[in-house]
Amino acid sequence: MVMHYPNGQPYRTKQLSLKKSPYPTATLYGNRGMTLEEEINESNQYYLKQGIAVIHKKPIPIQIVNVDYPKRSAAVIKEAYFKQPSTTDYNGVYKGHYLDFEAKETKNLTAFPLANFHAHQIEHMKACQKQGGICFTILRFTSLKEVFLMPASLLFQYWDNQQANNGRKSIPYEIIKKQCAHITYQLQPKIPYLTYVDKLLEQIL
Template sequence: MTINYPNGKIYQAPKEVIERKKKKAPVEYGKRGMSLEEDINDSNRYYLERGIAVIHKKPTPIQVVKVDYPKRSAAVIREAYYRHSSTTDFNGIYKGYYIDFEAKETRNKASFPLKNFHEHQIIHMDQCRKMGGITFVLILFSTLNRVFLLGSQHVSLFWHQQTDADKRKSIPLSFIEKNGYEIERGFQPSLDYVAAIEKMLQTEIKV
């Protein structure tokens, strides 16, 4: 907008004002853009601090290939590789129940591809469930920004059926909506998945 003085002259903003407008401070978005794993870790800290649950990320096994010893009292790893994890991402305890779960993301809008799982993960969750553990998958549909908790028994069912020629290779979103538990994002905790575990315990485990 042009501003004129009473004498007809056009107002010109001081140079420092113009420069200040050009150098606007970047917008802070807080925790926006956090990955699913970061959300879970943030929530795990919240649960631990308040005595709600003790759940941690499992460390990924490392295969050490080369080690140097520059000093007798110190060793320096020069070469190492991440080994393929033989189980799932997270485990812990909630209300006396052993909790074990995997966290997965997809950009698909209508289904979750089974190729995102590994056979050893399915086997591990099946074994834990048979021993009385609470096992599930947290699935993030990143394009839709929706997160669900789905019991591992459903995942296992689709996994073992996919070898049949007429069976699909993914879990439909409609099935997850019906049989899973949608988790709302919040501030504290970032992702209250324990609330979803509680719903699953009440409806499926019948505590």
């Protein structure tokens, strides 16, 4: 019996998520982000209700293989697989701007590993930015309990350097602390990231 969060996400015990897995790491990184995601979803609900912004998390992409259509009840998906998403998790519109971002967590204390990102996510953010979209990452150092809004430009810089020059595989915490906005938790919305997007807009525009 697998337990679930109200949003349908399977609840995985600590033991399970820490266990070394034979699967691609993508899924596990996703799990680590769960709690941050929930906080962001809640914040987005607040922003939506207040008429401040319309930002949604995209549904998890799934490859459906087998569906049952029972006569008197809803269709049941009997076999399906998780697919690699081709975009970031969140997007929406705020003050006329297209926002596009990822939410990522790390247990690392000194740096944010680039392995948290996939090439297609970076490509997607670059493409969005070219169209005038505002791209960033909300990242949390779980152990430090610190949340930052990292502009895509910083991520691209480290990502491209890693790709081109076999450069470092993570962004140092010290750099993040200096160059990213430190998000302070609030009561409502919990993660008031749009306040920091405003600052980002001031710099970009």
